[in-house]
């Protein structure tokens with residue numbers, strides 16, 4: 001496997017789902033992992049799992065929509081581990097299954113705040129730190145297949161993930177010469193608590209989704225963790241500003 005021995009890696013939204021799988025994978029690969037989430041119990045549990053497996057982890061409670069909390073998250077990372085090599089900005093929410101004209105302002109504000117503002121604030125403070133240190137750094141943002149193509153009944157979510165893709169491309173161009181690579185992963189349908197909540201609302205949909213996927217299954221959180229790790233590694237040294245679909249071929253249809 002890829003080694004992250006001695007590297008400091010931050011994962012947001014790491015109390016569950018994709019973020020937890022990624023935090024555990026980075027921990028197994030030898031990284032010092034900073035686990036960030038609003039969920040204190042889940043975040044502590046992820047950090048404890050890493051430590052029990054023989055790795056190093058620090059949990060920091062952080063709401064990525066608050067500028068001061070994100071600034072404090074990066075400050076704590078650097079005061080504890082000395083630097084920040086890689087960041088996986090993965091915290092995100094998905095709430096609507098509504099035609100665009102039925103959504104309301106509060107829903108719009110919630111989704112945009114976490115998915116777009118949260119990703120921007122994380123990148124802002126991560127990049128400031130990466131510019132200060134020797135060797136630059138690597139950032140991976142979690143977008144979605146809904147950041148590449150339309151997502152009926154999820155117009156606001158799709159808009160938020162297209163925004164993540166646009167920010168990723170722009171930041172990659174702005175900071176390439178400074179030694180900072182920035183990419184996004186675009187998960188398809190991944191078997192996480194987020195998807196389980198969505199499927200509960202539509203019984204019978206899970207089999208249909210599996211049948212519609214070219215590979216014939218849902219993705220696992222580990223599929224996205226593997227892609228994020230690879231993008232963070234030196235194997236992807238010449239890749240920046242890219243959106244990597246990890247979707248079993250869904251976006252190829």
Ligand code: NAD
Pocket residue numbers: 012013014015016017018019036037038039042062063064065090091092093094114118142143144145186187188189190191192193194195
């Ligand atoms: P999840 O709900 O299982 O986990 C998301 C985590 O983010 C939770 O632990 C939650 O507490 C945390 N979080 C939410 N708001 C936060 C905030 N303001 N500050 C800090 N942490 C916050 O979801 P998941 O499926 O693991 O999703 C992770 C990412 O992957 C999200 O960005 C999501 O949009 C994206 N994604 C998921 C799928 C899928 O099918 N599961 C598909 C495409 C994209």
